[in-house]
Amino acid sequence: MKIDSKPLRYAHAEGHTDVCYTEDGKNIITCGHDGDVRIWLDIEDDDPTSHCVGESALAVCFKDKRLYVATDNHAVQAYTFPAFDKDGIVTRFTAPVTQIKSTCKIEALGCSSENMEAKICNLEGGAPLFVMSQHKGPVLSIAICPHMKYASTACGDGVMRIWDIDIQNTVKEITCVPKINTFYAAKTLCRMDFEPAEGKYLAYPNNREIVLLDCESWNQRMTFTHSLIKCALSQCLFSPCGQYIAGSTVAGQIAVWEVQTGTCLDIIEHPTSHNISAMAWNPKGNGVLAYCDVAGQLGTLVNCYGKDSRKIGADADAMDEIETVEREDDNDDIIDNLIGNDSDDENAISLEKIKNETLGLQTEQDESRPQSRVAPPSTAPPQPPFQPSSTPTHxxxxxxxxxxxxxxxxxxxxxxxxxxxxxxxxxxxxxxxxxxxxxxxxxxxxxxxxxxxxxxxxxxxxxxxxxxxxxxxxxxxxxxxxxxxxxxxxxxxxxxxxxxxxxxxxxxxxxxxxxxxxxxxxxxxxxxxxxxxxxxxxxxxxxxxxxxxxxxxxxxxxxxxxxxxxPLTPSSKLSWLGTTDVGSPCAYDNTGILRLYDVASGVWMPICDTSNHSRGTSDSWFVVSVSEPTQTVRAILCRGTTFPLTAPKPIINELAIQIPLCELDSEKSQYEEQLVRWAHTTAEVDVKNARETALKLFALACRSEIEQRAIELMELLKDDRLLVLAAKYASRSGRIHLADKLSNLADAWEKEADKLNVAQNSHFQELDTQETYDVTSTEQDLNTSLIIPHKAKEKKIESIAPIKPVPIKSSPGGVRNPFRKQQETTKSVQSPLSLTDRTLVEVHSTDELAENTDPLKPLDGETFVDWFSRNKQTLEQQHPELTPSELTRQGVRMFKSIQTKTNSNETNGQKRKIDDVTEISDAPVTSAPKQSKLSAFAFQKKS
Missing domain, CATH: 2.130.10.10 (YVTN repeat-like/Quinoprotein amine dehydrogenase)
Incomplete structure (x- = not known):
């Protein structure tokens, strides 16, 4: 029997119209753009009961003898039925509510809104059970499975999301929704639906077909379509028995398919080809389907099961029998008892066999085998490509x-x-x-x-x-x-x-x-x-x-x-990628954590938690840029959204960079945070302030009676000038033993530095004649070539005579000054692995350099490494045609030549002339066999 269409009735003014049935199937309830809610006894009711709820009503739902209406004040209002008295507000939104959905097996409401949120709410109101807030556009529709395990939402950003209600996170994202920026401009609503019996399948419209997904693996089971469908399907809806599914197009076509076989029973054309805005099956299971269009008209379809709806409605027992026979796996035993087990007879008709072949289920032979039904863990959907510092394209x-x-x-x-x-x-x-x-x-x-x-x-x-x-x-x-x-x-x-x-x-x-x-x-x-x-x-x-x-x-x-x-925060996605104004890579995720990659150390560091600067839980920050010299993050505060609006132009805020150390409210942690931040970022920090901060941290350790921590801090910083100030503070505070240990620490640094310089100098001399050796190929230079320019600051050589603390001895004659300048000068120690190498080494010039009229002359006790670092720029200016490797070899030869000539002059009692050194230094180095003046001092390769 073909599907029959009843004549359309005027229900509401032109605009989006919604429809639902009461749970007993006796009344049809509609709401529309005119703000009225009408209760119909039947499609032929000429005098429906009308109630005004506001200027407009976009959605209506009937549940447990109560009526839930989406009013124009962006709230879901509950009404009693049939008295239609107000019975409280279930939930509120900041934008119009687009759909209200529920099923007979759950005690909750699913509500979607244009403010990019969807909620699962308790029927009595209060705090929502689950808020789905990761949408980037208006939420058009929502569906909930009968067991309250999964929910699905369709959003105007083009994505249909499937949510796990238990873990409150998405399990799958499908791109099937046309992108729009407002609900009122949407033609395709993408109304999806779960199978009402057990919630095993999810059906959703995708272009000109309806796709059926398996809710265990989220794989596609089958599709429903027909050659007569002219345009995109807008919504789909399972029948109460779950054996039929109806779909409507934006051109007014309504089609009904049988789920088991995929057969299209019939396609009904709308008389005026208006877009169908809502559909509802009669809960009696009599094959009656009510629908509304965007012109505010109400219509019904009968015989949608391929049988006479009047006979089905008249005989309730027959309806129950049909529903029982057509249910899925729960009633397989009843089917076997009615028709017998004829699987051995090849000529017998087996409903079980037909169902398995159609839906791709297991056969009887497969069911006899022991199988594990452990569901694979669901994975997060991969993040799609995006442009940093941009807003959605729709x-x-x-x-x-x-x-x-x-x-x-x-x-x-x-x-x-x-x-x-x-x-x-x-x-x-x-x-x-x-x-x-x-x-x-x-x-x-x-x-x-x-x-x-x-x-x-x-x-x-x-x-x-x-x-x-x-x-x-x-x-x-x-x-x-x-x-x-x-x-x-x-x-x-x-x-x-x-x-x-x-x-x-x-x-x-x-x-x-x-x-x-x-x-x-x-x-x-x-x-x-x-x-x-x-x-x-x-x-x-x-x-x-x-x-x-x-x-x-x-x-x-x-x-x-x-x-x-x-690195990303668990259950988060990357929101922004960029660099600081000096070239350090930075990454920002949607939980509000900003991280900086320190190229010198090769580690990621969290430098700012923007959630600490937000007032509301739904607020977020839109990062624009990061500045290391000023130690600030420039970002825009987005209240209730994830991106700023173009009008009015938003205001940029500056958030301070802060390393999230423990107990940041304490004075000790604040000083530690400053030292760590200055050591790993290029900050505009005065050396005096850095030393003052380090000395304050040293003083806190002394006050806490933890002298070993104070010594550990000095070993970590390795700064001779800071060591002098620390020893002076320890002496004045009466900590004589601590001052002695600091004095011994300076001597240990000097011995370690001398051993290191001797080893490096001998290493360079041994590798002098190797063609592939390059002294500039250090780890720091490798990082510099990867990120240009490198963050490390250029530092001059500090070569002054520091004040060396000496052990304090008892003096009966009076108090001695333990910090009196010593007669012999000691060389400043500077570790290449110092933690505060960028901030705690002060730049000074030396008196010895001023007295030396020859800039290339080595200082007393100066090694090749120090000499080459001091004169590298001069050598590059004198020999611009040389490569770094050739320049290094030239420097080694020149250093040994100057040392040899100096020793020879001192032996003969004569002073070295500047002209000779200039003549030697200006001699070019080529690969030609012609010998230069430096060839006499060069090391020869061993044959």
């Missing part, structure tokens, strides 16, 4: 990029036109730019030299040079590639594609390099000529993304790469 007015250079905005109109505005923070860099977005660019990156724009389809990279005459260049990618991420810096432009390729360009358009990435890209960032690419290292875990970052440095013809893992 917004009409959005930020494409916001960094320390400027702001790139995109404005889209309803007619499809789009434009891009570029605003620079410093107008001296460039004037503002206005572009017509003909290619519908969705990605942008801005630097001081270039503006990079890109779009997925057609995959084309367009760059506008900001230097000179603002020339524009573009490049089209192969047809098989689509751009996913783009970044630009002052010396490079890069884009990552879906083919896992990283393409590098110069700012003027020269193709520089093509690099294969080990995994799917997540985002890109750049600084000068260095690109940082973040990608999925492996598949995501149960609650974490496994990301890694490649630091790719381009220097001339050379390309170098360093791979580091990217």
């Amino acid at each position: 917004l009409e007015h959005r930020y494409m990029c916001w960094n320390d250079i400027g702001i790139v905005r995109c404005h889209s109109l309803e007619n499809g036109e789009s434009s891009i505005d570029v605003e620079f923070h410093d107008t001296n860099v460039h004037h503002g730019i206005h572009l017509n977005n003909y290619l519908n660019h969705t990605m942008a990156s801005l630097s001081s030299t270039v503006l990079a724009l890109a779009c997925e389809t057609p995959s084309k990279l367009v760059c506008i040079s900001l230097v000179g005459s603002s020339k524009e260049w573009s490049v089209s990618l192969p047809d098989t590639e689509e751009i996913l991420c783009v970044t630009a810096a002052s010396g490079i432009v890069a884009c990552a594609t879906n083919a896992r390729l990283l393409r590098l360009f110069t700012p003027m358009g020269t193709q520089r390099q093509v690099i294969s990435l080990p995994g799917p890209v997540v985002c890109l960032a750049a600084y000068n000529t260095t690109v940082m690419a973040v990608y999925h290292k492996t598949e995501p875990g149960v609650s974490a993304q496994h990301l890694a970052m490649d630091i790719i440095a381009v220097n001339g013809r050379q390309v170098r790469c360093k791979t580091v893992p990217l």
